[in-house]
Amino acid sequence: MGNYLLRRLIVAVPSLLGISLILFVLLALAPGDPFGELASNPNIPPEVREALRIKFGMDDPILVRYVRWLLAMLHGDWGFSFASRVNVDTLILQRIPATLYVVGTAQLLALIVAIPVGVLAARRPYSIFDQIANTFAFIGFSLPTFFTGLLLILIFSVNLGWLPFVYRADIPATGWMWWWENFKQAVMPVTVLGLYQAASYTRYVRSAVLDVIKLDYVTTARSKGLDESKVIVKHVVRNALIPVVTLVALQMPTVFGGAIVTEQIFRIPGIGSLLISAILANDTPVIMAVTFVFACLVVLFNLIADILYGWLDPRISFR
Amino acid sequence: MTEAAIAPAAAPAPLLTVRNLTKAFPIKGGLLKRQIGSVRAVDGVNFHIEPSETFGLVGESGCGKSTTGRCVLRLIEPSSGELSFEGKDVIALSGDGLRALRRDIQIIFQDPYASLNPRMTIGAIIGEALTIHGLASSRQKYEERIVHLLETVGLQADHMTRYPHEFSGGQRQRIGIARAIAVEPKLIICDEPVSALDVSIQAQVINLLEDLQQKFGIAYLFVAHDLSVVEHISRRVAVMYLGRIVETAPSRQLYSTPKHPYTEALLSAVPIPDPSIKRKRIRLKGEVPSPINPPSGCHFHTRCPIAKDVCSKEVPPLKASDEGHLVACHFR
Numbered sequence: 001m002g003n004y005l006l007r008r009l010i011v012a013v014p015s016l017l018g019i020s021l022i023l024f025v026l027l028a029l030a031p032g033d034p035f036g037e038l039a040s041n042p043n044i045p046p047e048v049r050e051a052l053r054i055k056f057g058m059d060d061p062i063l064v065r066y067v068r069w070l071l072a073m074l075h076g077d078w079g080f081s082f083a084s085r086v087n088v089d090t091l092i093l094q095r096i097p098a099t100l101y102v103v104g105t106a107q108l109l110a111l112i113v114a115i116p117v118g119v120l121a122a123r124r125p126y127s128i129f130d131q132i133a134n135t136f137a138f139i140g141f142s143l144p145t146f147f148t149g150l151l152l153i154l155i156f157s158v159n160l161g162w163l164p165f166v167y168r169a170d171i172p173a174t175g176w177m178w179w180w181e182n183f184k185q186a187v188m189p190v191t192v193l194g195l196y197q198a199a200s201y202t203r204y205v206r207s208a209v210l211d212v213i214k215l216d217y218v219t220t221a222r223s224k225g226l227d228e229s230k231v232i233v234k235h236v237v238r239n240a241l242i243p244v245v246t247l248v249a250l251q252m253p254t255v256f257g258g259a260i261v262t263e264q265i266f267r268i269p270g271i272g273s274l275l276i277s278a279i280l281a282n283d284t285p286v287i288m289a290v291t292f293v294f295a296c297l298v299v300l301f302n303l304i305a306d307i308l309y310g311w312l313d314p315r316i317s318f319r
Numbered sequence: 320m321t322e323a324a325i326a327p328a329a330a331p332a333p334l335l336t337v338r339n340l341t342k343a344f345p346i347k348g349g350l351l352k353r354q355i356g357s358v359r360a361v362d363g364v365n366f367h368i369e370p371s372e373t374f375g376l377v378g379e380s381g382c383g384k385s386t387t388g389r390c391v392l393r394l395i396e397p398s399s400g401e402l403s404f405e406g407k408d409v410i411a412l413s414g415d416g417l418r419a420l421r422r423d424i425q426i427i428f429q430d431p432y433a434s435l436n437p438r439m440t441i442g443a444i445i446g447e448a449l450t451i452h453g454l455a456s457s458r459q460k461y462e463e464r465i466v467h468l469l470e471t472v473g474l475q476a477d478h479m480t481r482y483p484h485e486f487s488g489g490q491r492q493r494i495g496i497a498r499a500i501a502v503e504p505k506l507i508i509c510d511e512p513v514s515a516l517d518v519s520i521q522a523q524v525i526n527l528l529e530d531l532q533q534k535f536g537i538a539y540l541f542v543a544h545d546l547s548v549v550e551h552i553s554r555r556v557a558v559m560y561l562g563r564i565v566e567t568a569p570s571r572q573l574y575s576t577p578k579h580p581y582t583e584a585l586l587s588a589v590p591i592p593d594p595s596i597k598r599k600r601i602r603l604k605g606e607v608p609s610p611i612n613p614p615s616g617c618h619f620h621t622r623c624p625i626a627k628d629v630c631s632k633e634v635p636p637l638k639a640s641d642e643g644h645l646v647a648c649h650f651r
């Protein structure tokens with residue numbers, strides 16, 4: 001197992017290098033750079049701009065710049081955000097908690113909804129409950145989060161005035177009030193993201209349970225005299241969740257990506273909105289760092305998925 | 320219901336009696352998945368099984384053998400009919416009564432790969448039933464019992480901590496048997512227990528089943544579509560066609576003097592080891608009709624070589640022709 005992990009991590013290095021190189025080259029070739037803004041600013045003489053470009057090595061060949069970025073990165077220097085005038089790592093660390101909080105809670109909500117609904121629906125396929133669950137699941141993932149998000153804002157913030165529609169990282173409250181405010185501002189984004197995910201997870205859980213429930217070992221469990229609820233939990237769900245767990249792990253990077261939209265709508269100061277504003281400001285070091293973090297997440301969650309699979313399913317062995 | 324009325328006077332009281340067992344599965348279709356018809360998978364089946372005997376049930380694929388077996392354990396709820404096990408009304412059981420029934424009757428399946436939970440160790444699979452029925456008073460007794468069961472079916476104690484995927488098909492079937500006999504059942508429903516195995520391993524498993532019957536006096540309802548396997552192990556055999564039993568007889572009698580035209584056709588397809596004996600091969604015309612819309616009267620009339628007008632109008636009852644030999648045919 002330790003060996004397997006080590007090998008997987010070593011294999012991950014070239015792929016991350018490749019990804020970072022491609023990202024770097026793409027960003028370097030893209031029109032616009034952090035100093036574009038300076039060009040249109042009449043207060044800054046062209047000589048100063050030129051000096052800055054040289055100081056930051058903007059005109060060196062791409063590969064030289066890439067190696068420089070990589071070496072700095074390996075030393076823990078993630079670069080400097082020209083737009084925010086702080087170090088990129090500081091910026092990312094500031095933004096990550098809000099994203100993790102919203103995405104994590106949303107995932108939890110998604111699973112809490114999807115597992116029981118999916119299992120109950122599969123228990124009686126084509127029953128009324130199953131059809132209602134299917135319909136909602138279908139609606140759920142057909143409606144984009146930017147639509148449901150705006151709808152919720154319209155209802156609960158604009159019309160009813162119950163919930164804030166701007167998410168704040170710095171709530172001017174302490175103690176219980178802080179928790180309460182934090183809860184209130186998270187309700188809508190977590191609901192939107194969570195239910196959207198729940199819709200697709202429900203369908204996965206349902207079909208996974210349907211695959212398992214007809215197997216002979218489930219009938220065997222019943223024929224042993226085991227209670228139906230125990231049959232479902234111990235023999236059906238525990239086996240059906242193997243593919244679901246892997247799927248959830250594999251989906252995590254996509255979920256972070258999808259959260260970008262939700263963060264935009266609710267103005268959550270998370271890593272997704274950081275990426276968007278960095279793109280708008282041509283803040284290359286930030287774009288590079290955030291996309292690279294996403295790439296690392298993909299690799300990491302792939303590994304987690306494989307490990308979970310092997311841990312849950314005794315048929316898989318790590319070699 | 321008195322058992323004496325069902326079984327011949329000299330025979331011991333039956334362990335299991337099945338009367339007019341019927342199971343119709345609804346067929347749902349259309350946009351709203353409404354019921355648009357039904358499959359009569361089992362259509363008025365009658366038989367009984369005596370203690371410690373093997374009763375064979377043969378028939379082509381889809382004729383309702385598995386459904387019959389599952390109805391006996393109430394793994395499928397019968398649509399109608401009577402089931403009595405040791406004089407108890409099985410249909411009326413629920414809760415503790417049903418749990419007790421599922422100790423007295425066990426089932427073994429055809430597919431040794433799908434019948435063992437891949438996430439449980441062999442010890443846990445066998446031990447679960449012991450726990451449910453409170454058959455082990457301590458952890459030590461529990462483990463001793465599992466080891467003993469494994470050894471009884473020809474496996475080893477250290478197999479306990481392994482997972483199903485580490486075993487071959489034949490070994491898995493032995494595990495399934497160990498699991499079934501763990502609760503000391505009186506009847507085991509063997510649903511094609513050897514059909515998925517190599518011929519050489521089939522014989523081993525059948526011998527194991529016979530040994531266990533000798534040792535523990537277990538009765539078997541032995542389901543198969545292979546007549547030669549059933550002949551070897553069964554004392555009495557019933558032949559099923561499209562949800563109905565068409566002939567029941569003591570095994571040797573059924574094979575030497577079959578009475579129903581369908582049984583004759585089935586037997587003519589079984590190869591005979593002795594090449595000096597020639598048997599006329601009876602080829603049945605057509606396919607097995609759909610159980611959704613079975614032929615009227617005698618279900619077999621569309622393929623029967625001796626069918627007459629009456630066959631498509633009247634259902635032939637299952638009636639005695641000789642002692643213990645029942646046939647459902649107007650002309651036999």
Ligand SMILES: Nc1ncnc2c1ncn2[C@@H]1O[C@H](COP(=O)(O)OP(=O)(O)OP(=O)(O)O)[C@@H](O)[C@H]1O
Pocket residue numbers: 344345358359360378379380381382383384385386387544610
């Ligand atoms: N759950 C179900 N819903 C609807 N129809 C079913 C169901 N289970 C079985 N059937 C139908 O009932 C009929 C009898 O099925 P059954 O499994 O009892 O046959 P079988 O004799 O065991 O066949 P095989 O030799 O293939 O195992 C078949 O036509 C089958 O399609």
Ligand code: SF4
Pocket residue numbers: 579580581617618619620621623624625626627630635647648649650651
């Ligand atoms: S009743 Fe008629 S159709 Fe049925 S088996 Fe006898 S002869 Fe053939």
Ligand SMILES: [Mg+2]
Pocket residue numbers: 384385386510
């Ligand atoms: Mg079957």
